[in-house]
Amino acid sequence: MYFIYLIVVSLFVPVKDVVKVNLFYEYYNLYAPFILAGIISFGNSCINSISLEKDNKEILATLPIKMSRILFYKWLVNVLICSLFIFVDVSIINIMFKPNLFTIIISYVIPLVVVMFISLLSLILDYRFVVKNESDDGVILKQRIITYVPMLLSLLVVFLPLAFKAYMLYKIILSSFILLCILSMLICLLYLVINKKKLMRHLMK
Numbered sequence: 001m002y003f004i005y006l007i008v009v010s011l012f013v014p015v016k017d018v019v020k021v022n023l024f025y026e027y028y029n030l031y032a033p034f035i036l037a038g039i040i041s042f043g044n045s046c047i048n049s050i051s052l053e054k055d056n057k058e059i060l061a062t063l064p065i066k067m068s069r070i071l072f073y074k075w076l077v078n079v080l081i082c083s084l085f086i087f088v089d090v091s092i093i094n095i096m097f098k099p100n101l102f103t104i105i106i107s108y109v110i111p112l113v114v115v116m117f118i119s120l121l122s123l124i125l126d127y128r129f130v131v132k133n134e135s136d137d138g139v140i141l142k143q144r145i146i147t148y149v150p151m152l153l154s155l156l157v158v159f160l161p162l163a164f165k166a167y168m169l170y171k172i173i174l175s176s177f178i179l180l181c182i183l184s185m186l187i188c189l190l191y192l193v194i195n196k197k198k199l200m201r202h203l204m205k
Contacts, residue, residue, distance in 0.1 A: 023167070028099060030170040031161045033107045034177075036093065037114040038158030040085055042151055068196070071127065075119050082115040106174045113181040114157055120188050122150040127192075127199055 090107045099107070125146050164173055192199070 026167040029103045030167050033110040034161045035158055037111040038154045040111045041115045041118050042154040075123050078119045079116055086111045113178055117181045117185050118150045118153055120185055124188055
């Protein structure tokens with residue numbers, strides 16, 4: 001849906017005049033990758049998948065496929081679907097504004113790593129906090145609140161560049177953010193490995 005809006009905007013926005021604005025690319029190089037990452041990852045998480053299938057968990061457990069592999073495929077499908085939007089949306093933006101090569105590459109990489117991290121984290125949250133029997137309003141409320149965590153992270157990514165004033169250091173800032181996302185994913189994976197048995201027991205309650 002976003003790429004349709006981008007196409008419409010590109011038809012009416014005087015790009016040639018916009019890029020002539022003083023320090024336009026200094027701002028663009030820092031802000032654009034974060035904004036694209038936040039918009040594309042917003043609402044595109046798999047946190048609801050386990051909750052929606054909780055009545056079928058016993059069936060899933062009897063399949064000849066390990067639950068860990070089922071969870072991996074849930075994450076992978078979400079990332080692949082979002083990757084399609086990343087390719088289309090970012091390509092349209094890059095064609096419109098023609099940034100430098102570094103920004104073009106980063107504008108694909110940052111949305112991808114953000115989607116990968118938020119999808120993995122949302123899956124872990126549902127993996128950890130899913131409840132088969134929502135016995136009271138408190139449990140139901142907690143389940144609903146958890147689903148908003150990935151969206152809040154996406155919004156945080158959008159507004160993160162506002163904390164930085166050193167626009168000339170955008171290469172360092174963007175590269176550091178990518179490393180942070182990769183490190184965060186490794187921490188999530190380590191958490192899954194360490195707590196695999198405990199989480200699996202909770203998942204099958």
